[in-house]
Amino acid sequence: MENNLFTQFAKRRHETNSERLEQLTQEFAHHLSDTLFWIASKKVGSQISFELISGDNSDSPPSLFAYMNSDGSTEYPTTILDDIEHHGRQYTAIRGSYLIALSQKITTTLHILDENNASIVLSHDMQLKLHQIIKSLWTTETEVDPLPTIHAQPTDTQPASKKRSWLKFFIFSAILIIVCATGYWLYRH
Numbered sequence: 001m002e003n004n005l006f007t008q009f010a011k012r013r014h015e016t017n018s019e020r021l022e023q024l025t026q027e028f029a030h031h032l033s034d035t036l037f038w039i040a041s042k043k044v045g046s047q048i049s050f051e052l053i054s055g056d057n058s059d060s061p062p063s064l065f066a067y068m069n070s071d072g073s074t075e076y077p078t079t080i081l082d083d084i085e086h087h088g089r090q091y092t093a094i095r096g097s098y099l100i101a102l103s104q105k106i107t108t109t110l111h112i113l114d115e116n117n118a119s120i121v122l123s124h125d126m127q128l129k130l131h132q133i134i135k136s137l138w139t140t141e142t143e144v145d146p147l148p149t150i151h152a153q154p155t156d157t158q159p160a161s162k163k164r165s166w167l168k169f170f171i172f173s174a175i176l177i178i179v180c181a182t183g184y185w186l187y188r189h
Contacts, residue, residue, distance in 0.1 A: 029133040033097035036074050037066040037112070040083075041092040048092050052108060061124055064108040066099055067091075070115045077115050097134050103127035 040051040052062035067077045076084065076091070083089040102108070103124060110122040122130070 025129070026133055026137075029100075029130045030137055031096075032100065032130065033095070033134045033137065035068055035072065035096040036093050037068050037096060037099050038077060038080055038091040038093055039064065039066050039099070040080075041090050043090065050092070052106075061107045061109050063111055064102075065111045065113065066094075068112060068114050070118075079113065079115055079117075097138070100127055100131045100134055103131055 041048050042051065050064060052064055054062050067080050069075065069077050074093075080089075080091055084091060099110070103110075107124045108127075109124065110127055111119060112122065113119045
């Protein structure tokens, strides 16, 4: 994300000119969706959980801190390198579109910080608004002619594990019959 746009949005998002603000918000959402952010995280088994910091009082939602490079590069921001190297903290890289989509699952206040100590705080309501804009941008950018729908009926509705268990049972039964028949034949002769 260009730092200029980031700064513009941070300063002008309380403007009264709603048309200009809407355009600026859409530009910000578009750039935000493509930006890579780093979030303090912990890996528990195969899952990654983000570190949330509880609010000052019980009414305020927890805060989520996301760090970014001012130049839009995909390298670790210098602001978190010290935490990684000296304090052993873990950070997970996540695209802005996914970061904003988290607002659908959890209520947080999002703090975005860049290397130049510029920051912006996005309330949960603002995250939801940005999510709707990003979602509409994504659907209009990826809209293609729909392919014809082909309806195919599955020929076998049993899951593969059930098929294998029947096959094992069949093989076991066949071997058991052969062994019994051979034993009976040997007994009779």
